[in-house]
Amino acid sequence: MNGQTPLFLQIPLTDGAKCLAREAADGWREFCNMPTNMKQLFSIGDEDPVCDDGYRMRNNPGEDPKEFFHVTHALLPELYDRFRRCERNHPRVRTMLAMADALLVEANEMAYQYTEHLKRNAPGCENLTRDIFAHGHTATLRFLHYLPGTKSDILAMPHIDKGGPTLHLYESDTGLEYLDQGKSWRELPLGGDLTVCFGGLTQQYVSGVPALCHRVIATARTEAEGRFSIVCFTELPLEPKIKRGIRLSQFSAGFNYNMSKSELSDLFDV
Ligand SMILES: [Fe+2]
Numbered sequence: 001m002n003g004q005t006p007l008f009l010q011i012p013l014t015d016g017a018k019c020l021a022r023e024a025a026d027g028w029r030e031f032c033n034m035p036t037n038m039k040q041l042f043s044i045g046d047e048d049p050v051c052d053d054g055y056r057m058r059n060n061p062g063e064d065p066k067e068f069f070h071v072t073h074a075l076l077p078e079l080y081d082r083f084r085r086c087e088r089n090h091p092r093v094r095t096m097l098a099m100a101d102a103l104l105v106e107a108n109e110m111a112y113q114y115t116e117h118l119k120r121n122a123p124g125c126e127n128l129t130r131d132i133f134a135h136g137h138t139a140t141l142r143f144l145h146y147l148p149g150t151k152s153d154i155l156a157m158p159h160i161d162k163g164g165p166t167l168h169l170y171e172s173d174t175g176l177e178y179l180d181q182g183k184s185w186r187e188l189p190l191g192g193d194l195t196v197c198f199g200g201l202t203q204q205y206v207s208g209v210p211a212l213c214h215r216v217i218a219t220a221r222t223e224a225e226g227r228f229s230i231v232c233f234t235e236l237p238l239e240p241k242i243k244r245g246i247r248l249s250q251f252s253a254g255f256n257y258n259m260s261k262s263e264l265s266d267l268f269d270v
Helices: 015-032 036-042 076-085 091-121 128-133 201-207 220-225 261-265
Strands: 008-012 054-058 066-071 139-146 154-159 166-171 176-179 185-187 194-198 214-217 227-234
Touching: 008 091, 015 066, 015 091, 015 139, 015 166, 015 227, 036 054, 036 076, 054 076, 066 091, 076 091, 091 128, 091 139, 091 166, 091 194, 091 227, 128 201, 201 261
Parallel strands: none
Antiparallel strands: 008 194, 054 066, 066 139, 139 227, 154 214, 166 194, 166 227, 176 185, 176 214
């Protein structure tokens, strides 16, 4: 890996993102308090087990239960339509969708700042901005809620994301950590007016910037109240996909930090 290339970058939250993230998080908390049958009205493609569009509850054996809600600009018309069809539509859901719509635009701006910084400072990233933003990329906002009553010390096991830049726009508590290059766990420095942006495995394949290994640990507060967060994932639209059947969770934490491009190519359909 390139010794000069940072694993993540702190990015100032845009003025819009500061209030939008707060409002969207409030809306998400209220959404989570709604009855299950109302929440499930927003599960798009519910019959498809691999589809994660809209709202989902996950309660897999061995994992702490969580619920999440995926929003993209392409999904918004369907989500608004479902909101209108609710018998007793909840004004907070309307607010949450509107905030998500605007937050996707702000997240785009911050991801752009990140790739432009890499373009100027990291060899191999010269075309990253163009490769993402000139080809109709998809940005996905993920509202996440780990339910209270944590059983384990770790809410999200160590992992890397799959695609391009990831932004953590809102975290209700501390506990988001990254693995540094010496393989020690450290707190990701976000909060106040700053967020962090880091790349996923496809970005590493394209640019050489290592995908950041990260995890979420439980705290006394998350055990009592749960944990709420908002993350934005950005895809690299033209790049090869990770091979079907490869589960990144099967690899050890930080496995990718020293991998060459040819080693990485074994993981992709190229
Ligand atoms: Fe992640």
